[in-house]
Amino acid sequence: MESKYPSTVLQDAVESISSLPGIGPRSALRLALHLLRQPSENIRHFASAIERLATDVRYCKECSMICDGDVCHICADSKRDRSIICVVENVRDVMSIEATGEYRGVYHVLGGIISPIDGIAPSDLNISGLLSRLSHPTEERPCPSEIILALSGDVEGETTAFYLYRQLEPFGVKVSTLARGLGFGDNLEYADSLTLGRSIAARQPFCP
Amino acid sequence: MESKYPSTVLQDAVESISSLPGIGPRSALRLALHLLRQPSENIRHFASAIERLATDVRYCKECSMICDGDVCHICADSKRDRSIICVVENVRDVMSIEATGEYRGVYHVLGGIISPIDGIAPSDLNISGLLSRLSHPTEERPCPSEIILALSGDVEGETTAFYLYRQLEPFGVKVSTLARGLGFGDNLEYADSLTLGRSIAARQPFCP
Numbered sequence: 001m002e003s004k005y006p007s008t009v010l011q012d013a014v015e016s017i018s019s020l021p022g023i024g025p026r027s028a029l030r031l032a033l034h035l036l037r038q039p040s041e042n043i044r045h046f047a048s049a050i051e052r053l054a055t056d057v058r059y060c061k062e063c064s065m066i067c068d069g070d071v072c073h074i075c076a077d078s079k080r081d082r083s084i085i086c087v088v089e090n091v092r093d094v095m096s097i098e099a100t101g102e103y104r105g106v107y108h109v110l111g112g113i114i115s116p117i118d119g120i121a122p123s124d125l126n127i128s129g130l131l132s133r134l135s136h137p138t139e140e141r142p143c144p145s146e147i148i149l150a151l152s153g154d155v156e157g158e159t160t161a162f163y164l165y166r167q168l169e170p171f172g173v174k175v176s177t178l179a180r181g182l183g184f185g186d187n188l189e190y191a192d193s194l195t196l197g198r199s200i201a202a203r204q205p206f207c208p
Numbered sequence: 209m210e211s212k213y214p215s216t217v218l219q220d221a222v223e224s225i226s227s228l229p230g231i232g233p234r235s236a237l238r239l240a241l242h243l244l245r246q247p248s249e250n251i252r253h254f255a256s257a258i259e260r261l262a263t264d265v266r267y268c269k270e271c272s273m274i275c276d277g278d279v280c281h282i283c284a285d286s287k288r289d290r291s292i293i294c295v296v297e298n299v300r301d302v303m304s305i306e307a308t309g310e311y312r313g314v315y316h317v318l319g320g321i322i323s324p325i326d327g328i329a330p331s332d333l334n335i336s337g338l339l340s341r342l343s344h345p346t347e348e349r350p351c352p353s354e355i356i357l358a359l360s361g362d363v364e365g366e367t368t369a370f371y372l373y374r375q376l377e378p379f380g381v382k383v384s385t386l387a388r389g390l391g392f393g394d395n396l397e398y399a400d401s402l403t404l405g406r407s408i409a410a411r412q413p414f415c416p
Binding site: 004005006007008009010012013015016017019020021022023027029030031032033034035036040041043044045046047048049050051052053054055056057058065066067068072073074090091092094095 | 212213214215216217218220221223224225227228229230231235237238239240241242243244248249251252253254255256257258259260261262263264265266273274275276280281282298299300302303
């Protein structure tokens with residue numbers, strides 16, 4: 001009875017909400033009380049939208065992207081170039097690259113990144129699925145000519161990229177990675193020296 | 209299929225989460241993808257904690273505070289002073305006042321505040337419950353000798369306080385309100401002139 005919360009139901013809701021990243025107990029209380037003021041059907045709708053993340057989310061059998069059916073809308077799109085596979089860490093990366101509108105190939109979602117500190121080994125990632133796309137091509141899924149490793153520029157990303165490169169080498173496929181350098185709109189003054197140094201070393205012809 | 213989201217399940221979850229105050233679509237996507245990475249039982253537990261806000265929350269029959277049983281732990285506490293009722297807008301206000309440890313009376317939760325702009329009339333608030341505590345005292349619930357109107361200092365709060373004062377006047381009960389003035393630790397330079405002016409007018413003897 002000497003809990004901080006007047007009701008165990010409220011307490012459970014606050015504890016659940018504050019388990020989300022970036023939401024502390026005070027914000028969680030504010031959100032829980034906001035929900036409490038909504039009509040019951042809104043609260044139920046909210047809860048069921050969350051629950052369906054556990055029950056109804058499906059993954060593309062080609063690329064492991066989340067989707068509604070067997071195959072995601074990208075893999076199902078006959079206008080996409082199946083000869084290029086862009087390997088990314090997660091679902092959000094696919095959404096980010098799609099938002100650029102610059103890429104017309106298909107994807108492969110690893111579902112994580114090699115990270116010994118977090119206990120994530122290569123076997124925890126969907127790497128075998130990627131290799132089988134090279135070793136067992138079919139008519140709808142021809143052997144790709146290029147694999148783009150679109151991974152983060154941190155240690156885990158570099159480690160994963162190196163590991164994948166070693167695995168892909170025997171297939172003789174072209175392996176590329178994202179261009180690294182100064183971001184568009186970036187100020188030289190605030191660029192880190194590693195990025196700036198690499199940008200100078202990998203300078204490109206000026207195209208006005 | 210040309211939705212921003214690769215899955216309708218994800219989209220529904222993002223839309224539900226971004227309906228919460230202060231959470232935009234980008235944060236909602238981040239939270240939904242975070243949930244998606246959790247084990248199913250965690251997602252289900254989260255969803256059920258939210259759903260129980262719709263189904264299992266109960267309100268104290270004395271003061272309308274949310275609670276687990278028929279009566280909240282404050283009204284059930286025999287050490288609380290039943291002769292003083294502190295009238296507040298909502299559940300959070302009770303928690304805030306309880307956190308100060310300064311108040312030993314009981315509460316009455318209005319469940320809102322009079323606000324013509326938001327279409328909230330006196331009849332939408334739990335005012336009759338407050339009046340019946342004065343008009344129909346019982347042995348466990350004696351007639352209070354003082355009512356504290358602990359409402360916000362904005363127009364809606366003042367309006368509600370004035371309305372309640374008019375309703376309470378016939379009972380001859382002492383009606384008080386929160387002290388207004390400069391907050392502890394407040395800098396004079398940043399105080400609004402209304403608060404500062406009232407603080408001078410209502411100056412108090414210096415007690416070192």
